[in-house]
Amino acid sequence: MKLMRCPLNGERNISEFVCGGEVKAMPDPDKASDADWGRYLFFEDNPDGEIVEWWLHAPSSYWFIARRDTRTEAVLETMTVQEWRERQGTVGSGQAQGQSADSQAHGAQGTNG
Amino acid sequence: MPLSLLRYGLLGRRDSDAYFPPEPEFRTKAEVVIIGAGGHGCAAAYYLAKEHGVRDIMVLDKGYLGGGNTARNTTIIRSNYLTPEGVAFYKESVDLFRDLDRELGINLMYSERGHLTLAHTDAAMRTSRWRAEVNKHMGVDSELVYPDEIAKLCPQLNLSDGVRYPILGALYHPPGAIARHDAVAWGYAREATRLGVRFHQMTQAEGLLVEGGRVKGVVTGRGTIHCGKVLQAVAGSSSIVAKMAGLKLPIRTIPLQACVTEPVKPILDPIIVSGSLHAYISQSARGEFVMGGSTDPYPLYASRSTLDFKEGLMMHMLELFPFLAEMRLLRQWAGIADMTPDFSPVMGLTPVENYYIDAGWGTWGFKATPVSGKRMAECVATDRQPDLLAPFALDRFERFAPVGEKGAASVGH
Numbered sequence: 051m052k053l054m055r056c057p058l059n060g061e062r063n064i065s066e067f068v069c070g071g072e073v074k075a076m077p078d079p080d081k082a083s084d085a086d087w088g089r090y091l092f093f094e095d096n097p098d099g100e101i102v103e104w105w106l107h108a109p110s111s112y113w114f115i116a117r118r119d120t121r122t123e124a125v126l127e128t129m130t131v132q133e134w135r136e137r138q139g140t141v142g143s144g145q146a147q148g149q150s151a152d153s154q155a156h157g158a159q160g161t162n163g
Numbered sequence: 164m165p166l167s168l169l170r171y172g173l174l175g176r177r178d179s180d181a182y183f184p185p186e187p188e189f190r191t192k193a194e195v196v197i198i199g200a201g202g203h204g205c206a207a208a209y210y211l212a213k214e215h216g217v218r219d220i221m222v223l224d225k226g227y228l229g230g231g232n233t234a235r236n237t238t239i240i241r242s243n244y245l246t247p248e249g250v251a252f253y254k255e256s257v258d259l260f261r262d263l264d265r266e267l268g269i270n271l272m273y274s275e276r277g278h279l280t281l282a283h284t285d286a287a288m289r290t291s292r293w294r295a296e297v298n299k300h301m302g303v304d305s306e307l308v309y310p311d312e313i314a315k316l317c318p319q320l321n322l323s324d325g326v327r328y329p330i331l332g333a334l335y336h337p338p339g340a341i342a343r344h345d346a347v348a349w350g351y352a353r354e355a356t357r358l359g360v361r362f363h364q365m366t367q368a369e370g371l372l373v374e375g376g377r378v379k380g381v382v383t384g385r386g387t388i389h390c391g392k393v394l395q396a397v398a399g400s401s402s403i404v405a406k407m408a409g410l411k412l413p414i415r416t417i418p419l420q421a422c423v424t425e426p427v428k429p430i431l432d433p434i435i436v437s438g439s440l441h442a443y444i445s446q447s448a449r450g451e452f453v454m455g456g457s458t459d460p461y462p463l464y465a466s467r468s469t470l471d472f473k474e475g476l477m478m479h480m481l482e483l484f485p486f487l488a489e490m491r492l493l494r495q496w497a498g499i500a501d502m503t504p505d506f507s508p509v510m511g512l513t514p515v516e517n518y519y520i521d522a523g524w525g526t527w528g529f530k531a532t533p534v535s536g537k538r539m540a541e542c543v544a545t546d547r548q549p550d551l552l553a554p555f556a557l558d559r560f561e562r563f564a565p566v567g568e569k570g571a572a573s574v575g576h
């Protein structure tokens with residue numbers, strides 16, 4: 051079985067994890083239109099290549115961030131939400147500043163098909 | 164027929180025409196370009212030429228004709244969906260399928276076996292009853308049956324209550340069928356070529372020419388094709404191709420796996436599906452047991468096979484059919500499925516003028532090949548969203564108007 055490294059629990063079988071979907075920039079709830087929310091909730095980049103996603107270690111209910119390659123199935127890197135936020139602060143890849151990663155994690159739980 | 168067969172036998176001549184004519188010369192102009200020569204692309208080309216008189220069509224495929232999910236699917240055809248929109252749509256497809264071998268002049272081996280969706284929980288019984296009522300209302304043959312009836316329809320099934328998930332009942336859909344999947348793509352493509360449609364295999368769409376919000380052409384490694392209209396029908400690659408048109412889709416690409424056993428004599432007539440156990444099975448005309456379940460747990464563009472899939476599937480399959488423990492698996496494979504959040508397709512017009520989409524076919528699109536081809540042809544020819552496709556428009560997700568078919572499509576494709 052494939053393994054994934056949980057930042058909290060270490061390396062585990064990938065069947066212990068749940069994929070929570072792409073990390074997306076949440077629109078401002080006060081300004082976003084219904085259509086903006088619809089696009090935020092349902093539309094995906096769905097890249098063939100590198101992807102950054104929310105993952106959950108189900109037995110411990112622990113959410114974190116993983117970078118994967120969707121062509122090779124390689125898990126490139128996993129990190130805590132804190133680490134991801136810090137990196138966004140320094141690298142600045144277009145993620146909305148000040149958005150709450152934790153509130154995204156909450157919303158992500160429903161997206162597992 | 165018997166006479167011509169007799170003559171064929173007696174004449175001793177064995178040469179026949181190739182099924183497809185040789186590939187035509189690659190030209191850089193066409194009225195319509197269809198990206199993707201799966202069942203859907205081939206069917207759309209056929210109906211465009213046949214019913215709308217549009218014959219200047221090029222169909223491109225980056226691989227082989229019908230070599231994508233069309234070649235990998237487990238061929239279940241049914242119309243017992245949950246929403247009235249879904250039932251009306253798939254019902255038209257089943258109606259077209261029933262007459263299709265005559266229309267295309269090819270043996271599709273269309274075989275109506277009856278389809279049982281097992282219920283192991285009260286919630287599943289409730290959904291089955293709901294589906295049966297919606298189906299009957301829409302003129303589709305479905306009913307809720309209980310274990311005594313199931314025992315008559317499928318005596319091989321383990322109906323004992325000494326298992327982890329005893330069977331409480333089932334949604335029975337007599338018209339449920341299987342067919343020869345390759346023949347569907349081949350039949351449509353051959354008839355389309357007879358009407359003048361040009362197919363180009365090993366020809367990948369690498370980019371799109373879009374000017375002023377309108378599509379003008381398709382870029383390929385063999386040259387740029389200037390054209391009036393473009394239809395994309397590329398299943399698992401939908402997001403990649405849509406991105407060339409500047410579009411983002413409500414789609415995630417996730418593998419779906421399946422497997423077959425060695426062939427044996429006919430023993431299993433109906434198609435059996437269990438949503439709760441994530442397992443389904445039918446016996447092919449060749450005698451192989453064809454088995455599958457739900458999609459893999461995360462997105463991927465690789466059609467690799469896994470041991471996890473087999474182990475998870477067999478754990479439940481052996482509870483349903485203990486005799487299968489004696490069988491050996493012959494092959495295992497996967498396709499990449501274009502999954503939507505509501506388990507319904509994305510079809511019709513797009514924000515780019517003269518650019519049309521047929522996507523979001525996930526794990527359920529083989530049965531829809533005829534109706535998608537027919538209605539997408541209508542959409543391309545008239546530049547209007549046909550009524551039957553209105554509920555499946557791309558912008559439904561911005562209007563919070565999903566067509567929720569998860570209960571009816573997530574396992575029993």
Ligand SMILES: Cc1cc2nc3c(=O)[nH]c(=O)nc-3n(C[C@H](O)[C@H](O)[C@H](O)COP(=O)(O)OP(=O)(O)OC[C@H]3O[C@@H](n4cnc5c(N)ncnc54)[C@H](O)[C@@H]3O)c2cc1C
Binds near residue numbers: 232238498531
């Ligand atoms: C294991 C499995 C089991 C399934 N079981 C069922 C079932 O029982 N019942 C059911 O109804 N459905 C089932 N499905 C779903 C069904 O197979 C698909 O929804 C359907 O075949 C999609 O047809 P299509 O013509 O749209 O796509 P495809 O047959 O995948 O054709 C798309 C084509 O586009 C080509 N392409 C991609 N990108 C490009 C490009 N850039 N340029 C040119 N060409 C390109 C590909 O090479 C491919 O040939 C199953 C799928 C799988 C994987």
